[in-house]
Amino acid sequence: MKLKNWALLLALGLLLTVLVACSGGDSEDTESSDTGDADTAEDTTEEVAEETEGETEGENVLNVINGDTIPSMDPSMATDEYGFQFIGATMEGLYRLDENAEPVEGIATNHEVSEDGMTWTFTLREDATWSNGDPVTAHDFVYAWQRAVSPDTGSEYGPYMMGGVIKNATEVNTGDVPVEELGVTAEDDFTLVVELANPTPYFESLTSFGTFMPLNQAFVEEQGDNFATSTDTLLFNGPFTLENWTSTASEWDLVKNESYWDAETVQVEKINHVVVKDPSTSVRLYEEGSVDRAGISSDLVDQYSTHEDYVVTPETSVFYLKINQTRNEALANANIRNAIARAFNKDDLVNEILNNGSIVANGLIPADFAPVPESGEDFRAASGDLMTYDTEAALEYWEKGLDELGVDSIDMELLGGDTETSKVMNEYLANQLSTNLPGLNVTLKSVPFEQRLDLDTSMDYDLQVAGWGPDYLDPYTFLSLWITDGGNNMMGYSNSEYDALLEEATTTLATDNVARYENFFEAEKILFEDAAIAPIYQSAMAQLVSPKIEGVFVNPFGATYEYKWASVNSAE
CATH class of the missing domain: 3.90.76.10 (Dipeptide-binding Protein; Domain 1)
Known part of the structure; x- marks a missing residue:
């Protein structure tokens, strides 16, 4: 199926607010904040409007959307x-x-x-x-x-x-x-x-x-x-306290913590949060002035790209297919994995389906994240493209794999999120794989975020659309995911040479940054020689952001937003 035939699906409205970060086994697929039935969306619109009604200009209050409920507020147990x-x-x-x-x-x-x-x-x-x-x-x-x-x-x-x-x-x-x-x-x-x-x-x-x-x-x-x-x-x-929250809450508030040691620095008094999963509702709420920030869905980017409040923020999160080598016998075959990793058009995916500034990923370490010691060159540029879209090579690997397995067809399941963007992207990936790899039958399984995390932890999937946002500013935050039996591996991948390179980088080479990076380069190459994962894209956020919001930082790892130094421009 050619990409243009996805127009009807895209008309559903695709919101990409980017739930990146870390999610135990890996992070949420790209689009955590988008689905929900129409009734819920309409109710949310009315509720937000009611909550903001009566607020006077100049109040240090922000109203923002969250893509879903908060799975855990326990620092020991949070993974997302x-x-x-x-x-x-x-x-x-x-x-x-x-x-x-x-x-x-x-x-x-x-x-x-x-x-x-x-x-x-x-x-x-x-x-x-x-x-x-x-x-x-x-x-x-x-x-x-x-x-x-x-x-x-x-x-x-x-x-x-x-x-x-x-x-x-x-x-x-x-x-x-x-x-x-x-x-x-x-x-x-x-x-x-x-x-x-x-x-x-x-x-x-x-x-x-x-x-x-x-x-x-x-x-x-x-x-x-x-x-x-x-x-x-x-x-x-x-800096803030969390008010009116329970583990199932769809609305809650961040309120300035007056007992915080640096409370005088905190200017924002309150940040109201409401869960909205419908993309059109998010934009409508922004246009009505009920919220101060809204993600822009891919089908609306062209409409809003010239809007004075339109902002694209590049991110350091990378999304990929996890390939579980333990549940489906076919995926234990390196040729089958290599075929899958090369069999989908990433350019069309980022330009047409995401359409929000995200870029194609042909490796694991993101671009503009880690400069190489001494040379200062970006790690991604220095390491190069390690896994690209190539239908001819994919077909060659596929035929070899089928021959080695003694079969002419393979059934497998693709696990992903249940947001609108997730669903459309997953259908696109399934279509690409089944079209470019004859005999491959892909069944889609779209589930809520928390359920996807549970299925990942129990390794109850074949292929999974997943991603990772860095936890600190070092390539090891990505490469350590795939160490044998690592807590985030959850797909049965194991390579002793890969493990040894990372072990050396964190022990005997720990104080030699140049040598550490040489090990990182080699380890990343091994990961893709094994076709352990199939990189898809590096994310970005396309949003409408009210000009009254000032001093909100977007972090390269950890919490996406930092509000401690935020303020509200009362002139807006």
């Missing part, structure tokens, strides 16, 4: 962009990221690093408090980090973020050593000492990430299983 967005807004770790993605003071005022890079000593401020009045202390970090890697907690992100970084994190998680031996101690109430497993060049920025937030032990244990399931079962130490 929505969770980390609101954890980042309501909590604070040792450092925060500023406008240039540089770490600035959070709960820590400064730190010292030992000569060998293995011991970091943080001095904490004494004026930081929890929303219940308790002081934020070094003990809160010790408890939170121990909880994140304890096998009793069952965290996905704790072992992933801390394993190989914090001393004994992996050993604690596997039950080989007690949690008390994790390399984090409170020298006193306001001095935190962290022992690393290996020198980690990016550790300072890592401490700004949601998994590393502190927790008030007495409060968490008092709440028990109810912790982080509602506003009443949460404590906050960041």
Whole structure:
């Protein structure tokens, strides 16, 4: 089927608000904020209009859309962009990221690093408090980090973020050593000492990430299983508090935290959030003035691209097909995987279906993310195109694979999200694969975000549209996904040479950045020689953003938006 025949599907309206980030096994597919029935959409329009009615000009209040509910507000258990967005807004770790993605003071005022890079000593401020009045202390970090890697907690992100970084994190998680031996101690109430497993060049920025937030032990244990399931079962130490929220809420508010140590910097008093899944509703709400930011669907980009409020923001998230080698025998065949990875037209997908500034991905590490040491060249440019659209090569691999398997047809399932953009993109991919690979029958399975995460964790899929937003500014945040038996692998991929290159990069080469990057280059090439995944695109956001919003930063990793320094231009 030629691309032009997708016009009727595209007329549904496609909203791409980009739920990137990290989602345990990987991140949400591109478009988290788009579907929903018409009744829900109409009700939402009325509710938002009612909520904003009567607000006077000049109020420091913002009204924004969220693509879905928040799966978890527990820093130890969150695995997705929505969770980390609101954890980042309501909590604070040792450092925060500023406008240039540089770490600035959070709960820590400064730190010292030992000569060998293995011991970091943080001095904490004494004026930081929890929303219940308790002081934020070094003990809160010790408890939170121990909880994140304890096998009793069952965290996905704790072992992933801390394993190989914090001393004994992996050993604690596997039950080989007690949690008390994790390399984090409170020298006193306001001095935190962290022992690393290996020198980690990016550790300072890592401490700004949601998994590393502190927790008030007495409060968490008092709440028990109810912790982080509602506003009443949460404590906050960041710029905002989360109000009117439960785990199933479709509306909630961020409210300025008056007890935050730097409250005088926070100008926005309130940020109202409402879940809207219908793309046309989002734009209509923006045009009515009921919301201050709305994602632009691909079919509306041409209409709004000359609008004075139209903004395209490039992102560092990469989307791909995960290829599960364990459930479907055919996908254990390297030739079959190589065929699939080359059999869909990525240019048409980004230009016609997404149409929001996203670009084709022919590798794993995104463009404009990691400069190569010494040369300064962008990693993606230096590594080159490693997996491109090539129907002739795809057919050759396909025929070899069928011959090796002794079959003339293969059935497989493609798992993806249930948003409108997801559905259209998934149908396009299925059509491309079945058209360019004769004998391939693809069944689509579109599910909500949380269900997709569950299916990924249980490895209950064949092919999956997934993606990853970086957790820190280093290529390892992407490459570490595919280490054998890694917490985010979840597709049965294993290559001992790949593992060894990354192990060396984080141990013996940890302080030699030039050599580290050479290992990263080689590892990425191996990943695509094995056709472990099939890269699709690197995302961007096309939005209408009210000019009254000032000082909102878009982070390259972690929480998508930073509101601490935001303000409302009352003149607009």
